[in-house]
Amino acid sequence: MRPPAQVGDLATVLAGPVDVAARALLGCRVAVGDVEVRLTEVEAYAGVGADPASHAHRGRTPRNAPMFGPPGQLYVYFGYGMHWCGNVVTGPPGQAAAVLLRAGEIVAGHGAVRRRRGLRVPDRDLARGPARLMAALGLDGTANGTSVLDGTGPLSLTPSPVPIPAGAVRTGPRVGVGAASHTPWRFWLAGEPTVSAYRRAAPRPRGGRTGAPNVSG
């Protein structure tokens, strides 16, 4: 077993395998302006031809172009006609792997976040879910393609101030992904209330099977 990577190696880790990078991102902090969030849940997506669930699976397109860039770059996409979701590109340039930032805990800037997300929203829901996380940070498509490492972009990624025990990391199927649901590339921190609940991919109208037992707990 190799010891957990240290924080200074963040750029190095992001340049490596996407699942390793995803795990390393747990506990890291993402900051935009005065708002700071501790990541508690992420998902890994591989690149061309390697992962049917990845936006880059079928090759380079105008939308997923940032995924083909260097690691540490932000890939922001617009989904369902109303939500922005953010990824951090990993692996060598051209591989098009990325880590989806799914959820986090607000550690600074509560006021600004709550103002944006709503005064009646419980703390743990402020950044629970990929679109909510982006909304909490105040990010949208303008952040697409910017770096999270060199400070040139709106979002800055910094290592976890404390080491994350290997036992604190849980894995499971990715949320809302039909393809490759057997791949346990969702990573989250055990016991964190800010982690989103597991939801199966959108139900398909065809087929007679109902109520199939699924992953739980």
Place this chain on the structure above:
DNA sequence: GATGCGATTCACT
């Protein structure tokens, strides 16, 4: 050139 669907969220029952 037209159509289908998505790495989701919110409101309502």
Place this chain on the structure above:
DNA sequence: GTGAATCGCATCG
């Protein structure tokens, strides 16, 4: 627990 809202992108003709 279920359904609706809504835009761009990718695919097919």
